[in-house]
Amino acid sequence: MIRTPLRPLARILSARAKGENPDAIERENIRLRGEAIRERARATAEGRLFFMGLLFVTAFLTVGLRMGTMAATQPQEPQGAGNAPAILAQRADIVDREGRVLATNLVTHALYAQPPMMIDPQGVADKLVKIFPDLNHARLIKDFTTGRKFVWIKKKISPEQLQAVHDIGDPGLLFGPREMRLYPNGAVAAHVLGGARFGQEGVNSAEVIGTAGVEKAFDGWLRDPANNGAPLKLSLDLTIQSAVEEILSGGMRLMQAKGATAIIMDVHSGEIISMASLPDFDPNDRPRPLAKGDPSDSPLFNRAVQGVYELGSTFKIFAVAQALELGLVSPATMIQTQSPMTWGRFKIRDFHNYGAQLSVTDVIVNSSNVGTARIVQMIGPQRQREFLDKLGFLAPTAIELTEAPTGRPIVPAKWSEISSMTIGYGHGLSASPLHLAAAYATIANGGRKVTPTLIHDPKHHPGDEVVSEDVSKRALAMMRAVVTRGTASFADVKGYQVAGKTGTADKVKPTGGYYKDKVMATFAGTFPVTDPKYVLILSLDExxxxxxxxxxxxxxWTAVPVAAEVIRRVAPLLGLRPDPAQLDTLDGIQLVSAKKN
Known part of the structure; x- marks a missing residue:
């Protein structure tokens, strides 16, 4: 900047020439310079004041907007900071074949404490025990007063409990949002679903992992984000499952049984429509496994899959079907049935004396052990073993349950001729009711191998041929005769043409041998016999x-009446219409035959 001199020479010389005082020029220039300095200072001050004002306005607007945003959102509890990786808590739903929810997620909270932030640890402990009576008061006092910085109190709490803890008002009590697994139908299909628990946990979330059943078998799939939350669709029908469990529970009490199981399976696809095992449990509050004793005494034990039993006379149809397939017999072939049958030091007896001979059909209808043993002799041990292997009786079922491998059949160490004869009528080989269901479905559907599944898939591929369609029809006719004039007469549900076979097997003692007064009673059947759609296996334990x-x-006398009630109740739910020709009444109207005059 060029400064103006206070005593410019030109003006000084001009003032002296005119006789004026040169000092006046200096004073004027000093005044002008001062005014210029003051003007610049004022402009600077005004600029600074404007900037400060703008800064304050911006700050107040920012604070105001933030306060408005906070007022419009839900309050959140402060969360502990951490460097641990985020926990993936989302888990896909499980639904039945109609899309009805069997398992889903529920947003809840966990309760934890930071004792250093507590105002009144003693009072907090007193109030928490009133809200959660299962908490240990002395343990809470110790945790809150011994220098701990973090204490888990409850891994999941209800909304009512959350509000009650809120009302305590202590800053040391904090909540962590999380998802928990919910089974809205309670104990229905408990053994299929299995249950879930928390795995890796943090204050912000918890990992939900399967502990049993399909929850564990499909754990990776259910937690995979790549599925975009798509539900796992099971083959179960919730309505039918509920009805079967209700009837089975009543039948179990009526027949004073220790336990019970029932399976309804599609004979063509192998899809399980219903699988029930009693006693059962609520997967929302899964009990602990038994530490000792008989595993079957635990409600966690799935009798349909894990229960391995001698299934008695239900096996006889397999021996007859194989003999028919091999061309060794026909339904009318006469078989020696004189009882007892002696084989070395062993004697095989029938429940009743059926005389010297019975036709193959009547061997099944009357459930003759001797007749079946004679038929198995024609087949031979090696061919029998191969046939039962094709039916799936020599390996665990491929059902999508983590418990399936534990249901391994028990077969004789040496498949001798006497072993093959006893296996023919259901003793000496132990298998699960699910094995029996798959085998009966194979016989009923025209002879194609069936693999049981819990996954609903409209597209199914027929298995390998085990017996011919002609043999399948003949076997079904024999089982129909068992219902119309044999040991399963109580299963003759009018309108649905049930075919089946009974089986009563003495229970094996853990120390060897058999109980005299404890049996496993089983009914294995299919309906309707003219066009088989479903197989029903129902067993009562003791x-x-x-x-x-x-x-x-x-x-x-025990399993068959309960099975009949199951068929009577669920057949309409399965979309099966009763055959009017079999009904005595139709919509309350008595049916009469029309006669010409």
Missing amino acids: PSTFVAGEDRRTAG
């Missing part, structure tokens, strides 16, 4: 009912 002046334990 049933006993008092009828006609004596205790009855056989399947015809």
Whole structure:
């Protein structure tokens, strides 16, 4: 900047020439310079004041907007900071074949404490025990007063409990949002679903992992983000599952049984429509496994899959079907049935004396052990073993449950001729009811191998041929005769043409040998026999009912009436219409035959 001199020479010389005082020029220039300096200072001050004002306005607007945003959102509890990786908590739903929810997620909270932030640890402990009676008061006091910085109190709490803890008002009590697994239908299909628990946990979330059943078998799939939350669709029908469990529970109590199981399977696809095992449990509050004793005494035990039993006379149809397939017999072939049958030091007896001979059909209808043993002799041990292997009786089922490998059949160490004969009528080989369901479905559907599954898939591929369609029809006709004039007469549900076979097997003692008064009673059947759609397997563990002046334990008196009620209830739910020709009444109208005059 060029400064103006206070005493410019030109003006000084001009003032002296005119006789004026040169000092006046200096004073004027000093005044002008001062005014210029003051003007610049004022402009600078005004600029600074404007900037400060703008800064304050911006700050107040920012604070105001932030306060408005906070007022419009839900309050959140402060969360502990950490460097641990985020926990993936989202888990896909499980639904039945109709899309009805079997398992889903529920947003809840965990409760934890930071004792250094507490104002009144003693008072907090007193109030928490009132809200959660299962908490240990002394333990809480110790945790809150011994220098700990973090204490888990509850891994999941209800909204009512959350509000009650909020009302305590202590800053040391904090909440962590998380998802928990919810089974809205309670104990329905408990053994299939299995249950879930928390895995890796943090204050902000928790990992939900499967502990049993399909929850564990499909754990990776259910937690995979690549599925975009798509539900896992099972083959179960919730309505039918609920009805079966209700009937089975009533039948179990009525027949004074220790346990029970029932399976309904599609004979063509192998899809499980219903699988029930009693006693059961609520997967929302899964009990602990038994530490000792018989595993089957635990409600966690899935009798349909894990229960391995001798299934008695239900096996006889396999021996007959194989003999028919091999061309060794026809339904009318006469078989020697004189009882007892002696084989070395062993004797094979029938429940009743059926005379010297029975046709192959009547061997099944009357459930003759001797007749079946004679038929198995024609087949031979090696061919019998191969046939039962094709039916799936020599390996665990391929069902999508983590418990499936534990249901390994028990077969004789040496498949001798006497072993093959006893296996023919259901003793000496132990298998699960699910094995039996798959085998009966194979016989019923025209002879194609069936693999049981819990996954709903409209597209299914027929398995390998085990028996011919002609043999399948003949076997079904024999099983229909068992219902119309044999040991399963109580299963003759009008309108649905049920075919089946009973089986009563003495239970094996853990120390060897058999109980005299404990049996496994089973009914295995299919319906409708003219066009088989479904197989039903129903077993009662140690049933006993008092009828006609004596205790009855056989399947015809115990398992069959319960199975009949199941069919009567669920057949309409399965979309099966009763055959009017079999009904005595139709919509309350008595059916009569029309006769010409």
